Amino acid sequence: MKVISTNIGKPVTFEWNGKEEQTGIYKYPTENPLFLTKSDVQNDTVIDRVHHAGINKACYLFSAAHYPYWKKVYPEHEWDWGMFGENLTVEGLDESLIKVGNIYKIGEAMVQVSQPREPCYKLGVRFGTQDILKQFIDHNHPGTYVKVLKEGNVAKGDSIELVKESENTLTVQQFYELMFLKEKPKELLQLFMNNEAVPQYKKDRFKKYLS
Secondary structure (H helix, E strand, O other), X not given: OEEEEXXXXXXXXXXXXXXXXXXXXXXXXXXOOEEEOOOOEOOOOOOOOOOOOOHHHOEEEEEHHHHHHHHHHOOOOOOOOOOOOOOEEEEOOOOOOOEOOOEEEEOOEEEEEEEEOOOOHHHHHHHOOOHHHHHHHHHOOOOEEEEEXXXXXXXXXXXXXXXXXXXXXXXXXXXXXXXXXXXXXXXXXXXXXXXXXXXXXXXXXXXXXXX
């Protein structure tokens, strides 16, 4: 895998349900390296820190391979990397193969795959329609958040090297599917609950399905 774009955003104001809000989802390519901290990407805009950034969502990676699909769905948009709010647009990222808990070296940083991205209404704001939320879920390629184990700079062109593969076989895509399945398969649920990299608050939410 390789970083093909580093993206960063500034606050954008919009109206939602009659109220003025702000978002940091409007990210655009920058030629500057990004400094990954334990809680976020330095100098990036994060408005809602309840649902974004923090230890388990310090940096968001999205695959460049999915862009052609979405360009066909939304040909009217002005397309550039960062459209999905990702900090790092990545070549070769495959959610069906990447295991939750895998540790990678990216530039100077060391990161661990933590959880897929769940779409919220602000993705709909960027795309001009809330229809994209269901479309994004159905497409089943959410990208992934990572936990930053070692802080450092990440630049365009940096390779993403696997340092340690998780022994638990839960993939990012399986994690994503599990969140939206009404019936939770027991084997998949056990993989999820036994994966040390899955955030505890996610496990707590799924305990009710164990009985």
